[in-house]
Structure formats: C-alpha cells, structure tokens
Amino acid sequence: MASAQNRESASPTVRLVADLARMARVRKGLTQEQLGKQTGYSAAAISAMETCAQPASDHLLMKLEEVVGDGMGTFEQARQYMRMEAYPPQFKNYAPLEQTAVSLHLCSMQVVHGLFQTEEYARALIGGSFPPLPEQRVEQLVKGRVIRKELFDRDPMPMIELILEESVLTRVIGNEMIMREQMRYLVECAQRRNVTLYVLPLNAGTFGEYAGDRGEMTLVETPEHQHLVYLEPQDESLLISDPAKVSTYAQRYAKIRSQALGPRESLDLIMRLAGVEE
Template sequence: MARTENKETAGPATRLVADMARKMRVRKGWTQDQLGKEIGFTGAAVSAMETCAQPASDAMLEQLEKVLGDGLGLFEQARLYVRLDKYPEQFKNYALLEQKAVSLSLYATLVVHGLFQTEAYARALIGGGYPPLPERRVEELVEARMARRELFEREPVALVELVLEESVLRRTIGGAEVMRGQLLHLAECARRRNVTVQVLPLDCGLSGEHAGAYGGMTLIETPEHSHLAYLEPQDESLLIKEPTKVSSYGQRYARIRAQALDPRESLGLIERLAGEAR
C-alpha cells in the first residue's frame, strides 16, 4: 500500500530520475536485473526506482551516474532535488535555504537539532513519532536527514552556531548506548572550526529564567546576505522574512547565547554526560 501511495505522490525530481534511468537503460538494451547488477542493486530495487515506488537513494544515484551518466552529471545534479522530494512538504523550502546558507544560528529546546543527529538517534526519534510511519518511510526520512550533514563539509564553508538546552542532553532517546553515541558525535561536531556549540544550563539566569522560553528557532544568512528566521511549531513551518521580526529574533538569540555556557564549558559538559551514559 505504501509503495502504491509513493507512486501517486512522487515528486517531480523522483519522476524525472525514474524516466531518465529507464530510457538510458533501454537504450543500452539492458533489463532491470542487468542494470541492477551493474550498479550493485537488485532488479527489484531498479524496478521500484523506475516506477517511483521507492525514490533513488544517494548511493543509487551515484552508481547511476557512473554507469548511465555519460559524463553529463545529470544524476549527480539530481541528488539534492530527489532528496527534497523525500522531505515533509512543510520542510522543503527551508531545506534548500539550509544547504546554501552562509551561516546558521540554531536554538534547540527538545531534541538535538537535525543537522547534529546521529543515524541511530534520528531513527529512534522519527520511528517513535506520531502518527506512526511505515518502516520504509522512516528509513527514507533518516537517509534524507543524514544527507543534510554535507553542509559541514561544503565549500565555501558555512558557519554554524548551535545553542541547545541542557535538558536535551539529559533526555534519553533510543536508549543509553544510542544517547552516548549522540553525545560523542555532538562533541566531535563542536570541535569543528566552523561550528560553535553552547549549552544553555538548567540553572541559567538569576532564578533559572532565560530568553528562550518561547521555543526553538533558526536564523539563516543567505548567500545574498539576507537574514531570515525559521520556526517549526509542531508539524508546521514558518519562514519569516520581515526585517523587523527577524531582527527581534536575532536579538533574542543573542540573549540566549549570552546566557549559555561558553563553548569550552559546553564541550566539557557534553563529554561528561557522554561518559555517564553507559
């Protein structure tokens, strides 16, 4: 049933890749099984891709480029857009902005921000959500979330700041071992030269109050040096462009960051909690 729904709701990039791959395969005189053998996938996987029952994975697109691409780079260029097809509808506009951003300033209040999640943590989080998703869809979303981490290696380099509440570090997602891996990964990210991670402690402020009580936010600087704010209340999304409002969010973020532990203290706390998560 899920695959039938996929065929009906497949996005334009998924359909374009399916059509290109089928036509190029037929031109070579190959069956689906033969193409599968060439790219290291089963014939059934090729069939699922060509019928849009299952969008091509990044790994499949890489192999299709090598075997069918003829040096044109079409399948390589399609990777980002096929990935967008996999995201929830409300996230797609932001995803494009995120990958092209000059800088990102992130504040996470409930869970580790998606850019910093490990595969196991993301799988536990997505799989445990509501309404329940088919396993195929969970894996699709996990793969798409992991692909976002390409931002850290991109050239020109993006500057990423993350402030997350201490309660996020102490909330166990997926069990102790998954959480330990997540904390160690977060510490590794914090050591990157283009990344700053700060923890907002439980006892921040004079009496525990802090400027982030209204929830998480993302501030984006585009390649054109425009500034935007992005919010995700529940399963909705809100992209804010009005300069006055964006400025207000920027000031709030600056206050949150000022109330957080400095990067060295934050890294020490993350490493200590990772040691305790056994």
C-alpha cells in the same frame, strides 16, 4: 496492476526520475539485469526503481550518472530533487537555504537539532513520533536527515552555532546507549573549526531572566547575505524575512547565548555526560 498502483502513489519527482532512468537504460541497449550488474544492484532493484516501487536512492543515482549519464549531469541534478522527497513537507522550502547558508545560528530547546543528530538518535526520535509513521517512511526521513550532514564539510564551510538547552542532553531518546553515542557525536562536532556549541543551563533563569522561553529558532545568512529566521512549531513552518522581525529574533538569540555556558564549559559538560575523558 502493482506497477500502475506504484506510479499513481509516487510523487511527480519519483516518476520523472524513474522514466529518465528507464529511457537512459534503453538508449544504452541494457537490460535491467545488465544495468544492475554495472551499478552494483540487482535486476529486481532496478525494476523496483523503474516501476516506482522503490524510489532511487542517492547512491543509485550516483551510479546511474556514471553508467548511463553520458556526462550530462542529469542524475547528479536529480539527486538534489530526490533528496527533497526525503524531507517532511514543511521542511522542503527551508532545506535549500540550509544547504547553501553562509552561517547558521541554531537554538534547540527540546531535542538535539537535526543537523547534529546521530542516525540512531534520529531513528528513535522519528520512529517514536506521533502520529506513528510507516517503517519505510521513517527510514526515508532518517536518510534525509543524515544526508544534511554533508553541509559540515561543504566548501566553503558555513559557520554554525548551536545552543542546546541542558535538558536536551539528559532527555533520553531511544535508550541510554543511543544517548551516549549522541553525546560523543556532539563532542566531535564541537571540535570542528566551523562549529561553536553552547549549553543553556537549567539555572539560566535564576536571576529573573530567561530568554529561551519562546522555544527554538534558526537564523540563516544566505550567500547574498540576506538574514532570515526559520521556525517549525508543531509540524508547521514559518520563514521570516521582514528585517524588523529578523532583528528581534537575532537580538533574542544573542540574549540566549549570553545566558549560556561558554564553549569550553559547554564542551566539558557534554564530555562528562558522554563519559569522554579529556
């Protein structure tokens, strides 16, 4: 009965991957225990995956590809679809664009952008959101967020700019230790060749102009050099492709950047907050 309930509540992707894994195991003449030993998992873990009680992890799919994949790439391809399961519904249409982008221009006004979050910062942020989420879902979302970081080392490397409002750096998420580690991680990210980080200071509106008043935005350049804008207000999502609207957002982003501290000044500020010496 539990197995049937698991399958009914699981997504079509989770059910398909479970069936493919079970059929591949049977085709190889392996028991769940034998497959577990060859992949480094317990028989219980294999059973949980095949009954959809526990969706296949990214690592398990990699091991399944090695052991029962027969060089077909089935489970390697399944990794891409299973990763989508770890994203919120509103993010799923944007995720493939992010992973293949030529360039990303990001503007965050409330919290550290998801691509730049440490695991503990992400866990504190997601776990403390409202309405509250079950612990298992929190961990799934955290893993999905962490996996996105592979983008930084992709070949070819995307060019990434991030503008953070200064309040993001002082708004405590989780606790002070989590924030210090988050600041140190931002310092590491800022020193990457393909990353430029800016801080929009709190006094940016001193002279009567403040371009960041309309919140966060993401500007995306695709491999086909199409320019898009992605917005995510209040757990909703909006992907904008109209050239005139995209141009307006790009101009607004450029204005925000012009009001921000330079990369060196921004890094110095974050290093001071992180307690990192030059």
